[in-house]
Amino acid sequence: MYEAGELSTAVMILQQAASSLRTQKDKLGEAIALSNLSLAFKQLGQWEKADRAIAQSLLILTTSQNTLNSASVLAQTLEIQGNLQLELGKAELALDTWKQAENIYAKTGDEVGKTRSLINQSIAQQALGQYIQSRMILEEMYPRLEKQPDSLVKATALRSLGDVVQLVGNLELSLKVLLRSRDIAEKLQSPPEISAALLSLGNIYAANGNRESRLDAISIEEYTPLQYLTKSIFTQNIKAIKFYQQAAQFYSQAATISTSPLGQIQAQLNHLSMLLSLQKWSQAQQLSSEIQLKLRKIPPSKTAIYAQINLAESLVYLKQATNADIPSWKEIAESLATAIQQARSIEDKRSEAYAIGALGGLYLKTEDITNAQKLTEQALIQAQAIKAKDIAYLWQWQLGQILKIKGDISGAIAFYTQAVDTLKFLRNDLIALNPDVQFSFRDNVEPVYRQLVDLLLQPKNGEWGIGNREWGKTIKQTHEGEVKTKGESTTPYSLLPTPQFSVSQDNLKQARNVIEALQLSELENFFREACLQEKPKQIDDVVDKIDLTAAVIYPIILKDRIEIILKLPNQTQLSHYRTDEQAKEVESTLDKLGQYLKEPDRINDVKKLSQKLYEWLIQPLEADLAKIDMKTLVFVLDGSLRNIPMAVLYDNKQKQYLIEKYAIALAPGLQLIDPKPLQGRELNVLIAGVSEQREIEGRSFPPLNNVIVESEKIHSTIPKSQELLNRTFTEKNVQNRIKEAPFSVVHIATHGEFSSNAEKTFILTWEQLLKVKDFDNLLRLRNTSDRAIELLVLSACQTASGDKRATLGLAGIAVRAGARSTLATLWSVEDESTAELMNQFYQELAQGEAKAKALRHAQLALLAKYQTPYFWAPYVLVGNWL
DSSP: OTTTTOHHHHHHHHHHHHHHHHHTTOHHHHHHHHHHHHHHHHHHTOHHHHHHHHHHHHHHHHHSOOOHHHHHHHHHHHHHHHHHHHHTTOHHHHHHHHHHHHHHHHHHTOHHHHHHHHHHHHHHHHHTTOHHHHHHHHHHHHHHHHHSOOOHHHHHHHHHHHHHHHHTTOHHHHHHHHHHHHHHHHHTTOHHHHHHHHHHHHHHHHHHHHHHSOOOHHHHTTOOHHHHHHOOOOOOOHHHHHHHHHHHHHHHHHHHHOOSHHHHHHHHHHHHHHHHHTTOHHHHHHHHHHHHHHHHTSOOOHHHHHHHHHHHHHHHHHHHHHTOSSSOHHHHHHHHHHHHHHHHHTTOHHHHHHHHHHHHHHHHHTTOHHHHHHHHHHHHHHHHHTTOHHHHHHHHHHHHHHHHHTTOHHHHHHHHHHHHHHHHHHGGGGGGSOTTSOOOHHHHTHHHHHHHHHHHTSOGGGOOOSSOSSTTTTSEEOTTSEEEOSSSSEEEGGGSOOOOOSOOHHHHHHHHHHHHHHHHHHHHHHHTSOOOOSOEEEHHHIIIIIOTTEEEEEEEEETTEEEEEEEOTTOSSOEEEEEOOOHHHHHHHHHHHHHHHTSTTOHHHHHHHHHHHHHHHTGGGHHHHHHTTOOEEEEOOOGGGGGSOGGGOEETTTTEEGGGTOEEEEOSSSEEESOOOOTTSOOOEEEEEOOSOEEETTEEEOOOTHHHHHHHHHHHHOSSEEEEEGGGOOHHHHHHHHHHSOOSEEEEEEEEEEOSSGGGOEEEOSSSEEEGGGHHHHHOOSOTTSOOOSEEEEEEEEEOTTOTTTHHHHHHHHHHHTOSEEEEESSOOOSHHHHHHHHHHHHHHHTTOOHHHHHHHHHHHHHHHOOOHHHHSOEEEEEOOO
């Protein structure tokens, strides 16, 4: 009866059985009947009765004589209790219960039961946001599973592993494991398991689609928590559309095959999300009505509540996209109110906090600010009371937005700051900030940081301080070299105050720290783990105490302007400038410039566009830089600026590139790994490279003819160098050489690619594509007491084409390698010019020149010979410039 869905009849029969077995004093039989009764009550949504039945069963089992049979039944009963606790939102209790079950199965030698309990524990850990622990459990189990015959337990375990591996970003492995789970489920003809595997496969394709379609910088600053919860991303990216179409197919199949009404609804909700992303409005309308009808018949449970919230969020998206009256805002609000009531009825505080905040977001959308604030405050208090930080940050963010709308900027900043602080706590599990909504760093986290920076850099009370609001627009320079301000009189240009705005030093410092935290979060999200284990040195200390001729520049791209913060040596006050330029124009200029730089015949176009960048980023700072004799500019770059070598910025007045005025370096953040100058040290270089054509992992890599020349030239400049070329350039050989000798420089001349996806960031060795995650194994082999590698040179590597965030891969390699500095190329110049530049660079280093200055001299030597930036511009130095 239970299997056929006749739950009321099943309850009646099980109650009779329990009563009869009690009369017969069959304790074990009664306990089994009661635990099955609990399952039936759970399916009916009668939580109190389910809880009472399982408690009675456990009481009998724990007080009866302990036989092998009763131990086995106790373990199974604990499994049921754990399921019940998880459905009621009590994941911590469920985890403890399943650990008890695992211990009993281990004692009785029941391998299948133990495996089942471990899978359950991993699911509880995922519900608690403990993704790393969950993955560890499943990965340890994987080899044992492979040896077991195909079973439903094995199919479930593989699916759980596939789900968690997807959340930690390895979509390729996830796909492989999930397909195996589906195949086993199909072989064993289990509709529930087939449907669950198809649902997970749909999630993989949806995640791939999300990877291809990212929010642009313009949308980011208007993004709200409610939009994040909706999950749907409209895109015109063809690759993304194909992935979404495949995901929609899997979801549709999962819904058709599922035997559980709730399973059907989950698959249909995900299908609805894909239809919205694909802009199939009428199909979405039809499917949402169908889901609404089904949801009304479902008893309350954690899954049902999230389904209700998910549907409401999708309806918001659909309503805004179509401007239709159906459904009305009132109807959407009612479905969220139902979710809140259901959460209260089963005492699921977590779901309740989530649903109340979502309703607050809905009021914010309809501009009922009073109710929006009241509900969001209530949701935040509840989330904090149960320590649900992954929910709390959403409502801190939402309160920040509400107070910003009300004009309470200091209040807004306070809540945004709380949200960013909460995200810092979550950083180790940044993989998936919300277990119930698929995670995408760019869409869920970056807007919080950027919106806070935008607020911090607003002038106090909307007033502009000394100077001008807009460099070069409100001040007009006359042809006599004087400037007219808004008044009638003209003031000599040199006497004008430096353009600085009324933004407090505290706000400037905080804005800089927030951008730093964002960049670190991006890197950790790139690796899907916490990085930067070194003890870094603050960049301010370096310019104040070690290099007094270096300035640090932080340009920040916001929706309607570029904000620039400047740190000068031994000045406690940060300087601040603003260029009013729409992000669309900035992004478009950077895109075109990035494209033209790789085309040797576009020199005039490059000058024209890089002149714009010079006017935006450098011109406002020129007067302040001139006051101190600056030799080096260190940039902490934001967004798409990272794809452009700063050396190429062009001063049209003086007809000079920036590299002709200053040495240039990039810092991945405000901190450097133990920066020390190279001067006075004997250079010792390990040269590794591949010059021959290679076919690896289905990719063809053409020969690099100048690698041998490059190697010979370095060898002649630095006699204490060793080579590993072609066949000898293997991961093992590099490791062995580094173990043997303390190289100060590792020079790698081979094909490589930097990408925003860690799986696609690699360098080519003779026999493999060495992924970025393995770089620490390659170069960090010596004891920590040994000197770190001073400089890693990556010659002939390039950023992945069409990937706006590809330089994340370069920053990732720089951090992962543990080298103090990394010299790399943003595009590959397979030409003798690379060998020339490297030769000159090493000559300068050998003579004791600082790294950034050595690179500048080498670039200037190439610039004198080849006017085209294509040849001399791609080289960037990341990290310690000393």
